[in-house]
Amino acid sequence: MDDKKTQKFRLRLLEEYQKLIRSIxxxxxxxxxxxxxxxxxxGDLATISHNKELLxxxxxxxxxxxxxxxxxxxxxxRGEYGECVRCGEDINEKRLxxxxxxxxxxxxxEEAEKESASPRPVLAGMLKPEEAEEPEI
Ligand SMILES: [Zn+2]
Structure with missing residues:
Protein backbone atom coordinates (compact mmCIF):
# COMPACT_ATOMS: atom_id res chain seq x y z
CA MET A 1 0.00 0.00 0.00
CA ASP A 2 1.48 3.39 -0.94
CA ASP A 3 1.87 6.32 1.46
CA LYS A 4 -1.01 8.28 -0.01
CA LYS A 5 -3.47 5.46 0.58
CA THR A 6 -2.08 4.73 4.01
CA GLN A 7 -2.56 8.39 4.89
CA LYS A 8 -6.19 8.20 3.75
CA PHE A 9 -6.85 5.20 5.97
CA ARG A 10 -5.02 6.83 8.87
CA LEU A 11 -7.40 9.80 8.65
CA ARG A 12 -10.38 7.45 8.54
CA LEU A 13 -9.12 5.60 11.60
CA LEU A 14 -8.55 8.83 13.50
CA GLU A 15 -12.02 10.02 12.54
CA GLU A 16 -13.56 6.77 13.86
CA TYR A 17 -11.46 7.12 16.97
CA GLN A 18 -12.85 10.61 17.67
CA LYS A 19 -16.39 9.38 17.06
CA LEU A 20 -15.93 6.57 19.55
CA ILE A 21 -14.53 8.89 22.20
CA ARG A 22 -17.58 11.12 21.79
CA SER A 23 -19.89 8.13 21.95
CA ILE A 24 -18.21 6.86 25.11
CA GLY A 43 -39.63 0.88 42.11
CA ASP A 44 -38.48 0.13 38.60
CA LEU A 45 -35.32 -1.79 39.33
CA ALA A 46 -35.77 -4.18 36.43
CA THR A 47 -35.72 -1.34 33.94
CA ILE A 48 -32.72 0.26 35.61
CA SER A 49 -30.63 -2.89 35.62
CA HIS A 50 -31.67 -3.56 32.04
CA ASN A 51 -30.48 -0.11 31.02
CA LYS A 52 -27.24 -0.61 32.90
CA GLU A 53 -26.62 -3.87 31.12
CA LEU A 54 -27.31 -2.18 27.81
CA LEU A 55 -24.82 0.56 28.58
CA ARG A 78 5.17 -0.74 11.45
CA GLY A 79 4.21 -0.73 7.78
CA GLU A 80 2.02 -3.81 8.21
CA TYR A 81 -1.28 -2.09 7.70
CA GLY A 82 -3.60 -3.69 5.14
CA GLU A 83 -2.05 -7.15 5.47
CA CYS A 84 -4.06 -10.06 6.76
CA VAL A 85 -2.55 -11.17 10.08
CA ARG A 86 -3.44 -14.75 9.32
CA CYS A 87 -2.46 -15.45 5.72
CA GLY A 88 -0.35 -12.35 4.96
CA GLU A 89 -2.31 -11.44 1.85
CA ASP A 90 -3.39 -7.85 1.22
CA ILE A 91 -6.82 -7.09 2.60
CA ASN A 92 -9.23 -5.89 -0.08
CA GLU A 93 -9.32 -2.09 -0.14
CA LYS A 94 -13.11 -1.98 -0.28
CA ARG A 95 -13.14 -4.01 2.89
CA LEU A 96 -10.67 -1.60 4.50
CA GLU A 110 -15.20 -16.13 7.21
CA GLU A 111 -13.07 -19.06 8.32
CA ALA A 112 -12.62 -17.51 11.74
CA GLU A 113 -16.38 -17.08 12.04
CA LYS A 114 -16.95 -20.71 11.11
CA GLU A 115 -14.34 -21.90 13.60
CA SER A 116 -15.79 -19.80 16.37
CA ALA A 117 -18.19 -21.76 18.56
CA SER A 118 -19.85 -18.50 19.59
CA PRO A 119 -23.17 -17.81 17.86
CA ARG A 120 -22.28 -14.11 17.74
CA PRO A 121 -20.38 -12.91 14.69
CA VAL A 122 -16.65 -12.44 15.28
CA LEU A 123 -15.85 -8.76 15.31
CA ALA A 124 -13.40 -7.68 12.68
CA GLY A 125 -9.98 -7.30 14.15
CA MET A 126 -10.79 -9.15 17.35
CA LEU A 127 -9.13 -12.42 16.47
CA LYS A 128 -5.41 -12.68 17.00
CA PRO A 129 -3.56 -15.27 14.95
CA GLU A 130 -2.51 -17.25 18.02
CA GLU A 131 -6.16 -17.55 19.01
CA ALA A 132 -7.19 -18.79 15.59
CA GLU A 133 -5.93 -22.31 15.85
CA GLU A 134 -6.05 -24.49 12.79
CA PRO A 135 -8.07 -27.63 13.42
CA GLU A 136 -6.00 -30.80 13.27
CA ILE A 137 -6.94 -33.06 10.40
ZN1 LIG B 1 -6.23 -13.84 5.17
Whole structure:
Protein backbone atom coordinates (compact mmCIF):
# COMPACT_ATOMS: atom_id res chain seq x y z
CA MET A 1 0.00 0.00 0.00
CA ASP A 2 1.48 3.39 -0.94
CA ASP A 3 1.87 6.32 1.46
CA LYS A 4 -1.01 8.28 -0.01
CA LYS A 5 -3.47 5.46 0.58
CA THR A 6 -2.08 4.73 4.01
CA GLN A 7 -2.56 8.39 4.89
CA LYS A 8 -6.19 8.20 3.75
CA PHE A 9 -6.85 5.20 5.97
CA ARG A 10 -5.02 6.83 8.87
CA LEU A 11 -7.40 9.80 8.65
CA ARG A 12 -10.38 7.45 8.54
CA LEU A 13 -9.12 5.60 11.60
CA LEU A 14 -8.55 8.83 13.50
CA GLU A 15 -12.02 10.02 12.54
CA GLU A 16 -13.56 6.77 13.86
CA TYR A 17 -11.46 7.12 16.97
CA GLN A 18 -12.85 10.61 17.67
CA LYS A 19 -16.39 9.38 17.06
CA LEU A 20 -15.93 6.57 19.55
CA ILE A 21 -14.53 8.89 22.20
CA ARG A 22 -17.58 11.12 21.79
CA SER A 23 -19.89 8.13 21.95
CA ILE A 24 -18.21 6.86 25.11
CA UNK A 25 -18.58 10.29 26.71
CA UNK A 26 -22.26 10.37 25.76
CA UNK A 27 -22.74 6.97 27.34
CA UNK A 28 -21.11 8.22 30.51
CA UNK A 29 -23.64 11.06 30.65
CA UNK A 30 -26.49 8.62 30.08
CA UNK A 31 -25.13 6.49 32.88
CA UNK A 32 -25.21 9.47 35.22
CA UNK A 33 -28.86 10.05 34.30
CA UNK A 34 -29.72 6.45 35.05
CA UNK A 35 -28.07 6.80 38.45
CA UNK A 36 -30.18 9.88 39.13
CA UNK A 37 -33.34 8.03 38.08
CA UNK A 38 -32.32 5.26 40.39
CA UNK A 39 -32.45 7.53 43.44
CA UNK A 40 -35.74 9.11 42.41
CA UNK A 41 -37.63 5.97 41.61
CA UNK A 42 -36.56 2.75 43.24
CA GLY A 43 -39.63 0.88 42.11
CA ASP A 44 -38.48 0.13 38.60
CA LEU A 45 -35.32 -1.79 39.33
CA ALA A 46 -35.77 -4.18 36.43
CA THR A 47 -35.72 -1.34 33.94
CA ILE A 48 -32.72 0.26 35.61
CA SER A 49 -30.63 -2.89 35.62
CA HIS A 50 -31.67 -3.56 32.04
CA ASN A 51 -30.48 -0.11 31.02
CA LYS A 52 -27.24 -0.61 32.90
CA GLU A 53 -26.62 -3.87 31.12
CA LEU A 54 -27.31 -2.18 27.81
CA LEU A 55 -24.82 0.56 28.58
CA UNK A 56 -22.27 -1.94 29.74
CA UNK A 57 -22.54 -3.83 26.47
CA UNK A 58 -22.25 -0.56 24.57
CA UNK A 59 -19.13 0.32 26.51
CA UNK A 60 -17.63 -3.08 25.88
CA UNK A 61 -18.03 -2.90 22.13
CA UNK A 62 -16.84 0.73 22.05
CA UNK A 63 -13.70 -0.14 23.98
CA UNK A 64 -13.04 -3.17 21.83
CA UNK A 65 -13.40 -1.03 18.73
CA UNK A 66 -11.12 1.57 20.25
CA UNK A 67 -8.50 -1.12 20.85
CA UNK A 68 -8.84 -2.38 17.29
CA UNK A 69 -8.31 1.14 15.95
CA UNK A 70 -5.23 1.68 18.13
CA UNK A 71 -3.90 -1.65 16.95
CA UNK A 72 -4.50 -0.69 13.31
CA UNK A 73 -2.60 2.59 13.82
CA UNK A 74 0.29 0.69 15.38
CA UNK A 75 0.34 -1.70 12.47
CA UNK A 76 0.40 1.31 10.18
CA UNK A 77 3.51 2.63 11.94
CA ARG A 78 5.17 -0.74 11.45
CA GLY A 79 4.21 -0.73 7.78
CA GLU A 80 2.02 -3.81 8.21
CA TYR A 81 -1.28 -2.09 7.70
CA GLY A 82 -3.60 -3.69 5.14
CA GLU A 83 -2.05 -7.15 5.47
CA CYS A 84 -4.06 -10.06 6.76
CA VAL A 85 -2.55 -11.17 10.08
CA ARG A 86 -3.44 -14.75 9.32
CA CYS A 87 -2.46 -15.45 5.72
CA GLY A 88 -0.35 -12.35 4.96
CA GLU A 89 -2.31 -11.44 1.85
CA ASP A 90 -3.39 -7.85 1.22
CA ILE A 91 -6.82 -7.09 2.60
CA ASN A 92 -9.23 -5.89 -0.08
CA GLU A 93 -9.32 -2.09 -0.14
CA LYS A 94 -13.11 -1.98 -0.28
CA ARG A 95 -13.14 -4.01 2.89
CA LEU A 96 -10.67 -1.60 4.50
CA UNK A 97 -12.86 1.33 3.49
CA UNK A 98 -15.80 -0.30 5.27
CA UNK A 99 -13.78 -1.67 8.20
CA UNK A 100 -10.50 0.29 8.37
CA UNK A 101 -9.43 -1.58 11.53
CA UNK A 102 -9.83 -5.01 9.91
CA UNK A 103 -6.87 -7.36 10.49
CA UNK A 104 -8.20 -10.30 8.53
CA UNK A 105 -9.00 -10.65 4.83
CA UNK A 106 -12.52 -11.71 3.88
CA UNK A 107 -11.60 -15.41 3.53
CA UNK A 108 -9.84 -15.58 6.88
CA UNK A 109 -12.64 -13.64 8.55
CA GLU A 110 -15.20 -16.13 7.21
CA GLU A 111 -13.07 -19.06 8.32
CA ALA A 112 -12.62 -17.51 11.74
CA GLU A 113 -16.38 -17.08 12.04
CA LYS A 114 -16.95 -20.71 11.11
CA GLU A 115 -14.34 -21.90 13.60
CA SER A 116 -15.79 -19.80 16.37
CA ALA A 117 -18.19 -21.76 18.56
CA SER A 118 -19.85 -18.50 19.59
CA PRO A 119 -23.17 -17.81 17.86
CA ARG A 120 -22.28 -14.11 17.74
CA PRO A 121 -20.38 -12.91 14.69
CA VAL A 122 -16.65 -12.44 15.28
CA LEU A 123 -15.85 -8.76 15.31
CA ALA A 124 -13.40 -7.68 12.68
CA GLY A 125 -9.98 -7.30 14.15
CA MET A 126 -10.79 -9.15 17.35
CA LEU A 127 -9.13 -12.42 16.47
CA LYS A 128 -5.41 -12.68 17.00
CA PRO A 129 -3.56 -15.27 14.95
CA GLU A 130 -2.51 -17.25 18.02
CA GLU A 131 -6.16 -17.55 19.01
CA ALA A 132 -7.19 -18.79 15.59
CA GLU A 133 -5.93 -22.31 15.85
CA GLU A 134 -6.05 -24.49 12.79
CA PRO A 135 -8.07 -27.63 13.42
CA GLU A 136 -6.00 -30.80 13.27
CA ILE A 137 -6.94 -33.06 10.40
ZN1 LIG B 1 -6.23 -13.84 5.17
Missing amino acids: NRNRLAEEEIKLENTEDE YNLHESDFQRLKSIQEALKRMD MAVPWATLCIQCQ
